[in-house]
Each structure stands twice: as C-alpha cells, then as structure tokens.
Amino acid sequence: MRSNFVLQEIWIGLRRNLTMTVALIVVVAISLSLLGTGLLFYQQVNNTRTYWQSKVEISVYLCTANSPNHSCHGAASQAQIAHIRQTLDSMPQVESSTFQSQAKAYALFKQYFANDQSYLNTVTRNEMPPSFEVKLKDPARDYNVVASAVTGAPGVDSVIDEETILNKFYQLLGALRNAVIIVALILIIAAIMLVANTIRLSAFNRRRETGIMRLVGASNLYIQLPFLLEGVIAGLIGWVLASFLLVGVKSLLLNNLQQYFSYNVGLSTTDLVEVIVLAMLVGVVLCGVTSFVTLRRYLRI
Amino acid sequence: MINFDNVSKVYSHQNRAALENVSLSIDKGEFAFLVGPSGSGKSTFLRLILKEERPSGGRIHVAGRDLARLSNWKVPHLRRRIGCVFQDFRLLPNKNVYQNVAFALEVIGKPRRFIRRVVPEVIDLVGLEGKYDRMPHELSGGEQQRVAVARAFVNRPMILLADEPTGNIDPATSIGIMKVLDRINRTGTTVVMATHDAAIVDSMRKRVIELEYGKIVRDQFRGIYGQSY
Numbered sequence: 001m002r003s004n005f006v007l008q009e010i011w012i013g014l015r016r017n018l019t020m021t022v023a024l025i026v027v028v029a030i031s032l033s034l035l036g037t038g039l040l041f042y043q044q045v046n047n048t049r050t051y052w053q054s055k056v057e058i059s060v061y062l063c064t065a066n067s068p069n070h071s072c073h074g075a076a077s078q079a080q081i082a083h084i085r086q087t088l089d090s091m092p093q094v095e096s097s098t099f100q101s102q103a104k105a106y107a108l109f110k111q112y113f114a115n116d117q118s119y120l121n122t123v124t125r126n127e128m129p130p131s132f133e134v135k136l137k138d139p140a141r142d143y144n145v146v147a148s149a150v151t152g153a154p155g156v157d158s159v160i161d162e163e164t165i166l167n168k169f170y171q172l173l174g175a176l177r178n179a180v181i182i183v184a185l186i187l188i189i190a191a192i193m194l195v196a197n198t199i200r201l202s203a204f205n206r207r208r209e210t211g212i213m214r215l216v217g218a219s220n221l222y223i224q225l226p227f228l229l230e231g232v233i234a235g236l237i238g239w240v241l242a243s244f245l246l247v248g249v250k251s252l253l254l255n256n257l258q259q260y261f262s263y264n265v266g267l268s269t270t271d272l273v274e275v276i277v278l279a280m281l282v283g284v285v286l287c288g289v290t291s292f293v294t295l296r297r298y299l300r301i
Numbered sequence: 302m303i304n305f306d307n308v309s310k311v312y313s314h315q316n317r318a319a320l321e322n323v324s325l326s327i328d329k330g331e332f333a334f335l336v337g338p339s340g341s342g343k344s345t346f347l348r349l350i351l352k353e354e355r356p357s358g359g360r361i362h363v364a365g366r367d368l369a370r371l372s373n374w375k376v377p378h379l380r381r382r383i384g385c386v387f388q389d390f391r392l393l394p395n396k397n398v399y400q401n402v403a404f405a406l407e408v409i410g411k412p413r414r415f416i417r418r419v420v421p422e423v424i425d426l427v428g429l430e431g432k433y434d435r436m437p438h439e440l441s442g443g444e445q446q447r448v449a450v451a452r453a454f455v456n457r458p459m460i461l462l463a464d465e466p467t468g469n470i471d472p473a474t475s476i477g478i479m480k481v482l483d484r485i486n487r488t489g490t491t492v493v494m495a496t497h498d499a500a501i502v503d504s505m506r507k508r509v510i511e512l513e514y515g516k517i518v519r520d521q522f523r524g525i526y527g528q529s530y
Contacts (some may be wrong), residue, residue, distance in 0.1 A: 005407050186462065209404075212391060215351075215383030218408035220374065 009209075009226035010233060013202045020198045027194055028238025028287070031187030032279040033245035035208045037253075039178035039275045040246070043267055045170050046253055052166050058143065060084065060132040060150050063155045064102070067129070069157050074131070080155030087149060088134055093142035095135045102130050123185055129157055188286065192262050195231050195290040202227055203298045210299060224299065235287030241277045242283070302328040302460060302491045303350060308359035310345050310515075319345040320415060321515040322359070327493060327508075329459070332486045334502050335495040336526055337512035343495040347462050350493075351383060352376050354410060364459050370489070381409055384453030384461040384490075388468035390445045392437040398424060398432040398448050405452045427451045427481050443474030452483055456489070461485060463494040467501060499526035 005248075014021050039083070045299040047187040048062040062081065063072035076084075132150075136142045148161045203210065213223050250272050303326065310320040320342045320462030325514035327333050349353045349361055349379045352368050361368045364382050369412050371379060397422060406416045424433060427447040437445055446466060453461055463482065479501055486492045496502060502509060502525060510517060519527070 208391070208393060212393065212404065212452075213408045214377075214389075215380065215385050216405040216408060216452070217377040217379070217383075219377045219410075222408055222410065 001279065006222075006226055006229070009206075012228045013206065013226060014234065016205050017198060017201050020045050020194070020201055021272060024191070024194045024198050024234045025238045025241070027187060027191045028235050028283055029241035029245065030241055031184055031191050032283050033249070034184035034187060035282065036242060036246040037249050038177050038181035038184055038276045038278045039278065040250060040254060040267060041173050042179065042270070043271045045067070045173045045177070047267065047271075048166075048173075052163070057162055058134040058136065058146060059160045059162065060088075060134060060147050061129040061160065063157045064129050065126060067157050071152060072155075072157055076155030076286035080153075082132075084150060084153060084155060087144070088132060091146060091149060093134075093137055093146055095137045097132050097134045100131045101132055102126065104250060105130060116288065192286060192290050195235075195287050196294045198234070199227055199231055199291045199294040200298050202230060203295065224292075226293050227295055227299065228288060231287040231291030232284055235283040236280075239280045239283040242279055246272065246276055246279070252264055302329045302331070302364060304360075304362040305346075305349075306360040306362075308356045308361055309348065310342075310349065310354060311357045317514050318357075320349070320356075320512075322416055323512075323515070325517060326509065327491060327522060329491055330486070330489050332483070332492045333393070333494070333503070334505070334507055334524075334526075335493060335512065336497070336502060336509060337518075341512040342515040343512055344464060344491040345515075347464055347493070347495060350460070350462060351380060351385070363455045365495075377409075381456055382459045386446070386449050386453050386461070386463040386466045388448045388465040390437075390442075390469075392445055392448055392452075394437050397434045397436050398429060400514070401437070401448055401453045405455055409456070411456075423451045423455045426454070428477070438508070441474070442470050443477055446470060446478055447481060450478070450485070453483055458490065460491045460493065461471050463487040463492065463496075465496055465498075465520075466494065467496065467498050472498075472500060476504075479505065497524065502526040 062076040062084070063069065063074070065075045085097065085099065087093050102125060106125045109123065109128060110120060136146060143161055143163070150156055151159050151215065156179060210223055250267060254267060305323050305325050308320055308323045309318055311318045314345075323346070325400070335346060337343055341498065345354065349356055349368075350363055352363075352371065355369075363379065366379065368379075393404065396404060402420050402424060403416050408422070421433070424430065427450050429444060429447050429451070430439070432444070435444075437448070440448070446469075450466070461482070466482070467478055470478065475498065482492055482494065483505070506523045506525075509521050509525065511519035511521075
C-alpha cells in the first residue's frame with residue numbers, strides 16, 4: 001500500500017467537491033458540538049445531584065413571635081423545641097439533627113446577603129426563624145416519613161425539603177439537555193445524508209479512475225480506502241471544530257450558570273475530555289460507516 | 302490458458318441467451334480473433350473471462366483457475382494477469398502518457414523504483430518514445446490507443462483482451478496498433494481480440510472464432526473474416 005498515493009487521492013476528492021465537503025464539515029461540527037453540549041448538561045446534573053445528595057437536609061422551621069402561620073401561637077417554647085428534638089432524634093431514619101438558633105440563623109443570613117444592605121436593613125434578628133437542620137440517612141426514601149412526623153407538631157412553622165428546590169434546577173437543566181439532544185439528533189441525520197451524498201458525488205466524479213483501477217486489478221481496499229478516509233477526514237475536521245465549541249460551552253455557558261446559581265459543582269476537565277472523545281467516536285463511526293455503506297451501493301467492485 | 306466448458310449466459314430480463322453452450326479453449330501464446338455481428342456475444346465472452354459477469358451455466362478456467370471457485374476478494378489478482386484494451390481507450394484525461402501507464406502499477410501497490418524502470422520500456426515498446434509528458438488530448442486516436450495498450454501490458458499480463466481496439470481508428474493507423482499487439486503476442490502473451498475489421502483479420506491470418514446469436518459457428522486456425530459481412 002502506497003500511502004502517498006492514497007493521500008493524494010483523498011486530497012483530490014476533498015478538493016473536487018469543496019462546497020459539499022465544507023457543508024459536511026460544518027454540519028458534523030455543529031451536530032457533534034450540540035450532542036456534546038447535551039452530554040455536558042447531563043454530566044452537570046449528575047454531578048450536582050451527587051454533590052447535593054450527600055448534603056441535602058430537611059429544614060424544620062419553628063414558629064417565631066410573629067409568624068403568620070395559623071398553627072403558630074407565638075414563638076416556639078423551650079418545651080416544644082425539646083419535644084421536637086426528641087421526636088427527630090428517636091427516628092431511625094435521621095442521621096443527625098442540629099438546632100439553629102435565631103442568632104445563628106441571623107448570622108448566616110447576614111453572611112449570605114453581606115453585599116445587599118437593603119435586605120439586611122429590613123429583616124431583624126427576631127424575624128429569623130430558628131430551625132432544625134435534619135440530615136437523613138436516605139433522603140429519597142425517608143423524606144416523607146420524617147417530614148410528616150414533625151409537620152403540624154406544636155411550635156413547627158413549616159418543613160422544607162431542599163431537594164424540591166434543587167429539583168427545579170435539575171428540571172431546567174434536564175429540559176435544556178433534551179432540547180439540545182433532539183436538535184443534535186436531527187442534525188446527525190442530516191450529517192449522515194450529507195456524508196452519503198458527498199461520497200456518492202465523489203464516487204461519480206472519479207468513476208473513470210475507479211473503473212480503470214478495477215480493470216487493472218487494484219484491490220477493493222485500495223479502491224475504497226480513499227473514499228472511506230475522505231468521509232472520515234471530513235468527520236475529523238468537523239470534530240476538531242466541535243471540540244473548540246465544546247470547550248467554549250463549558251467555560252462560558254456552564255461556568256457562568258454555576259456562578260448564577262451560586263453552587264460549587266463544576267465540571268472537571270476529565271468530564272470535558274470524556275465528552276470530546278465520545279464526540280470523536282460518534283463522528284468517526286458515523287462518517288466511516290455511512291461512507292462504507294454508500295460505497296457498497298455506488299462503487300461496483 | 303482460457304477454457305470454456307459448455308458455458309451459457311442469460312442476462313436477467315432477457316429471453317435469449319447471450320452465450321449458449323460455448324465450449325472452446327485458447328492456449329498459451331495464441332492469438333485469436335473473435336468475430337461476429339453486434340449482439341452475438343463477443344463482449345459477454347470477454348466479460349466472463351474477467352469475472353465481471355458470472356456464467357448461468359458451465360465452467361470457465363482462466364490461467365489455471367476455476368472462476369466459479371475464485372472468491373471475490375481474489376478477483377483483483379486474476380485481473381492483474383489480464384490486460385484490457387477498449388474501443389474508447391479509457392485514458393485519464395488529467396494525466397500524461399507516463400502517468401497514465403504508471404497509474405496501472407501504482408494502484409496495485411508496485412514500488413516506485415520498479416515503476417520508473419518498466420514504464421518507459423513499455424511506452425517505447427508501443428512506439429511512443431519521447432512522448433512521455435503529452436496529455437491524451439494532444440495525441441491522435443492511434444497514439445491514445447497505444448497508450449492504452451501500454452497500460453494494459455505494463456504489468457506483463459498472461460492474457461491481453463482487446464474489445465474492438467481499432468474501432469475508432471482509421472485503417473492505416475490500425476495496422477500500427479496490430480503490429481504492437483502482434484509484438485506483444487510474440488512475447489508469449491495470449492491475445493484475444495474482438496473485432497469487426499475484416500481487413501485486419503484477413504491480413505493477420507490468425508485463429509478466428511465466429512459467434513452468432515451466442516453460439517460458435519466457426520472456429521478456424523489461420524482463418525479469414527468470412528464472406529457474409
């Protein structure tokens with residue numbers, strides 16, 4: 001096998017239908033980067049979920065002197081607090097529970113909103129509800145059991161599961177992911193058709209050469225390889241472009257999103273590399289297989 | 302070298318057989334003309350030798366191989382032992398004489414040093430010395446056919462098949478082509494040539510196989526084209 005002959009043939013093929021090749025590269029690049037973006041979103045949701053799963057808590061907010069809740073009759077008394085603590089600690093599903101006094105809640109509040117004076121000015125220390133922060137052994141399974149045990153108990157204002165808040169965020173990312181993957185799949189179908197057409201055009205353009213190659217006894221591999229590699233190389237160029245786009249998506253979009261929601265679960269470089277490698281496999285397999293199948297149809301051996 | 306044993310070929314969607322119970326054998330080093338009107342089965346005969354078509358019945362042996370038993374991936378190796386020349390030359394218009402001939406060796410993976418040595422030899426053999434870098438459109442029909450013959454012969458095949466090689470060439474130039482084919486035949490290569498050219502057949506005095514409606518109606522050593530055409 002003479003590699004420079006094959007390379008020369010590939011170059012001729014790619015150059016001869018330049019417009020098709022460019023279209024192919026662009027479509028492959030966009031479809032792969034969208035697919036990769038979908039996968040990055042997926043990873044992001046997974047990472048965030050595992051991160052929070054270990055930390056997720058039930059917050060049991062207690063009544064304050066002026067809670068608007070009807071089940072509250074003034075601030076929770078010491079006896080009520082002790083009773084709630086006892087209820088929680090006796091449950092086998094609870095890993096630990098910590099009491100957060102008004103003073104501590106206010107301190108945390110001041111810390112979160114340190115650069116927002118208007119908030120700090122309107123909320124007083126007495127308005128901050130004291131709470132029990134409850135850590136569960138298995139949040140997904142035990143939430144309802146624990147929540148219903150304390151809901152409505154004297155002195156309890158409300159029970160809030162942090163996972164319900166997080167779920168909104170997951171839903172947002174999930175919906176974005178689905179939308180992106182659907183568009184990616186449509187584009188991949190378009191890419192497959194484009195590969196098939198490009199190879200068919202290429203085979204038609206060079207039917208004279210391939211006819212002679214067949215006649216003088218060139219092996220099938222020798223005849224088909226330039227076409228096959230032509231598709232694969234176009235796919236690889238598209239993939240390289242897609243990789244740049246994916247790096248952009250990660251560093252611009254996802255990292256900003258993360259800052260916006262003020263949580264600290266970024267995607268590692270390994271995650272990004274994984275997605276990029278997967279995109280390459282998809283691109284190469286897609287272009288290679290499509291070229292091969294097309295060749296079977298249009299290049300008689 | 303070429304052995305047909307009771308070979309028939311019926312193309313699908315056609316009632317009449319293109320070849321019907323054809324048995325013949327062409328020995329190594331022979332020169333045989335294949336004559337007969339259009340549609341008599343000459344081209345089918347040549348295509349069967351190349352295994353471009355499969356016979357509907359009968360056995361074909363080429364260069365000692367049973368074509369029915371030859372697996373598809375070995376067909377290219379069979380074709381390397383057979384050179385082909387056509388009426389329409391089939392040269393690559395964007396390659397010059399040298400490149401056209403070298404192409405046949407490049408695509409079967411011959412080393413470059415070998416190519417550089419044998420290509421000029423063959424171009425000289427067909428009488429085109431000094432025209433290595435001419436493009437096909439700069440050559441006359443006869444010269445183009447010489448390039449095609451050089452390309453067919455450059456790999457020293459055992460068999461040379463020629464499908465009306467003088468069909469597009471004037472009689473005077475045809476004689477030149479026939480001299481080249483004769484020279485190739487003298488190196489021990491078996492030559493089978495399908496033709497309509499009575500003058501050439503009569504002047505060469507070689508074996509003549511006449512086909513009509515897919516059947517052999519005459520097989521004559523040192524024959525002539527015949528009176529009926």
